[in-house]
Amino acid sequence: MRIAVIGHLTIDEIEAGGARYAIMGGVACYASLAARILGAEVEVISSVGSEFPKSYLELLEHTGIDISKVEIAGENETTRFRITYSEKGRIMKLLSRGRKIELEGDYEGVDGIYLGPVAWELRLESIRRLAAGFDKLLLDPQGLMRFADEDGLIKLRSLDLRLPGLWILRISREESEVLTGESDPKAVLKRLKSLGAEITILTLGREGSIISRGSEEFKIPCYETKAVDPTGAGDVFGGAFLAEFLRSGDLRWAAAMGSAMASIVVEGRGFKPLLSENALRETMRRAEWILDSIERL
Numbered sequence: 001m002r003i004a005v006i007g008h009l010t011i012d013e014i015e016a017g018g019a020r021y022a023i024m025g026g027v028a029c030y031a032s033l034a035a036r037i038l039g040a041e042v043e044v045i046s047s048v049g050s051e052f053p054k055s056y057l058e059l060l061e062h063t064g065i066d067i068s069k070v071e072i073a074g075e076n077e078t079t080r081f082r083i084t085y086s087e088k089g090r091i092m093k094l095l096s097r098g099r100k101i102e103l104e105g106d107y108e109g110v111d112g113i114y115l116g117p118v119a120w121e122l123r124l125e126s127i128r129r130l131a132a133g134f135d136k137l138l139l140d141p142q143g144l145m146r147f148a149d150e151d152g153l154i155k156l157r158s159l160d161l162r163l164p165g166l167w168i169l170r171i172s173r174e175e176s177e178v179l180t181g182e183s184d185p186k187a188v189l190k191r192l193k194s195l196g197a198e199i200t201i202l203t204l205g206r207e208g209s210i211i212s213r214g215s216e217e218f219k220i221p222c223y224e225t226k227a228v229d230p231t232g233a234g235d236v237f238g239g240a241f242l243a244e245f246l247r248s249g250d251l252r253w254a255a256a257m258g259s260a261m262a263s264i265v266v267e268g269r270g271f272k273p274l275l276s277e278n279a280l281r282e283t284m285r286r287a288e289w290i291l292d293s294i295e296r297l
Contacts, residue, residue: 001246002041002109005032005239007116007143008079008098009046009056009070012270016085016229023270024056026079027116027140030232031239032065033274034261035114037283038243043110045069047099047121049077063275073099079119081154083231090230092154094119103130112136112246114239117143124159131163138168138242139197140235145175162195169197170238173204185210186297189217199251201241201258203234210297211255217297220255223263223286230266236274237262240283252294253287260286 005028012025032042043066048057050072061067080095097119103126107113113134115122120143127144131137145156156178161169169192177183180191185202189210192200203209208222241258248254261283267273276282 001111003112005114006045010079013082027235030235034236034239035243040243047071052078093152094148115139131165166197168199170201219295221293227266233262236265256287256290
């Protein structure tokens, strides 16, 4: 199976647990690594500035990810965020933004596409066209819903996400509440399902996730662990789910694998826990426990 992950690779300046560090981020980073760990052939379609560390691109390439479609743009054309975690939650500030990414490409030989915009680098009208013509498309709409205020602080706004033909919608609690105007997960899910995606994944942080396909609805638990840095957990869930679901077609097992790998990535800084030689084995071990604990709603 071959998966294309589309969206900006970023530099994230993270403040969490009293530590400060800069590290590669973005859905394109986390989802592609997760899918690659599960054996998918992965290509990243992105755009970064010339100042983006070559070591990060080399790292992706070393894991077997195809980076030939990562555009190297001009200096200071990398999307960069400052992300601060506290007891009150997460604060994101946009420091710089990269170029738009065009979707009118050749996807011959691609089994699944993961659209992961982080700073409105993908055009909604292009996504609509792609969803209508490509039948295995997963969308994480976070970067479509964001806007930066006068201080660069990231806020969320609602938009029309009815996308005929969309296969999978993966969305966080915060984004879904803004999108639907609801706060109760069941009410949120009902509104999300009306958007028309075949499969809806609502991630709820420490409370796990809910996944829906037609009349089937399942509550996926979160594997209890100590979170050091929660950045990218939802992206990892989505990347692992997509790879495993394309491989096995088993909705519950794919969701268990996504939840399990998400619990691993939060245990260290940024994407680094995914590089452990034990990541796949530990993901499968945790997924077995999660699978036994899945509840039908």
